[in-house]
Amino acid sequence: QQQVKQSPQSLIVQKGGIPIINCAYENTAFDYFPWYQQFPGKGPALLIAIRPDVSEKKEGRFTISFNKSAKQFSLHIMDSQPGDSATYFCAAAVGSGNTGKLIFGQGTTLQVKP
Amino acid sequence: NAGVTQTPKFQVLKTGQSMTLQCAQDMNHEYMSWYRQDPGMGLRLIHYSVGAGITDQGEVPNGYNVSRSTTEDFPLRLLSAAPSQTSVYFCASSYPSEGSTEAFFGQGTRLTVV
Numbered sequence: 471q472q473q474v475k476q477s478p479q480s481l482i483v484q485k486g487g488i489p490i491i492n493c494a495y496e497n498t499a500f501d502y503f504p505w506y507q508q509f510p511g512k513g514p515a516l517l518i519a520i521r522p523d524v525s526e527k528k529e530g531r532f533t534i535s536f537n538k539s540a541k542q543f544s545l546h547i548m549d550s551q552p553g554d555s556a557t558y559f560c561a562a563a564v565g566s567g568n569t570g571k572l573i574f575g576q577g578t579t580l581q582v583k584p
Numbered sequence: 585n586a587g588v589t590q591t592p593k594f595q596v597l598k599t600g601q602s603m604t605l606q607c608a609q610d611m612n613h614e615y616m617s618w619y620r621q622d623p624g625m626g627l628r629l630i631h632y633s634v635g636a637g638i639t640d641q642g643e644v645p646n647g648y649n650v651s652r653s654t655t656e657d658f659p660l661r662l663l664s665a666a667p668s669q670t671s672v673y674f675c676a677s678s679y680p681s682e683g684s685t686e687a688f689f690g691q692g693t694r695l696t697v698v
Contacts, residue, residue: 559626559627563685
C-alpha cells in the first residue's frame with residue numbers, strides 16, 4: 471500500500487499560473503516532509519522541505535502548506551515558468567530523514583506552457 | 585565533486601542473469617539508499633544503509649541484495665533478473681543533520697530485463 475498518496479498525476483498550467491500538488495499520509499510518526507524535483511534523464515533533487523511544527527514554508531516561488539490534523543501537505547508554485555516543467559515528488563520520513571529512508575508519493579508531471 | 589555516481593547508465597539483461605549496479609559517493613555520507621522508479625509508482629525504497637556494515641530492507645527488497653563494506657560504495661545485486669525488475673534505479677546518499685536531511689541522487693541506471 472502507498473503510505474504517501476500524491477495527486478494529481480499530471481498537471482498543465484499556463485505560464486504565470488499557480489500549480490498545486492497535494493499529498494496525504496497516514497503514518498503519524500512521519501516528521502519530515504520534503505519535495506523533490508526531477509528533470510528528464512536526471513535524478514531527483516531536493517526542492518524544499520518542512521517539519522510538522524510549522525504550517526507553511528516559502529523558498530522563492532515555492533511554498534509548502536502543511537495541515538497536521540488532516541495529515542496533508544501541498545506544494546504551490548507561484549508565477550510558474552516553463553523551466554518549472556518537471557516531475558515533482560512529495561516524500562515523508564521518520565526521524566527528520568536521518569536514516570536515508572524516504573517514502574515517496576507517486577509523482578506529478580507538471581507542464582508549464584509558455 | 586562528483587557527488588553520487590552510478591554505473592552503468594543503461595543495461596539490458598536476459599531473464600535469469602545476475603548483475604551488480606554500482607553506486608559510489610565522494611561526500612563521506614553515512615546514509616545510502618537504493619530506489620526503483622516505475623511509472624505511476626513514484627520511487628520505492630529497495631534497501632538502505634546507515635553506515636558501513638549495516639544494511640536494512642526497504643519497501644520492495646525481494647530479488648535484490650546489498651552490502652556496504654566501505655562508506656563510499658553501496659552496490660545493488662540482482663540475483664536472478666526478472667522482467668518485473670525492468671525499471672530505473674537510483675542510488676542516493678545523505679548525512680545526519682539536525683532538523684532535516686537532504687538526499688543526493690545519482691543520475692540513475694535504466695535496466696531492461698527481456
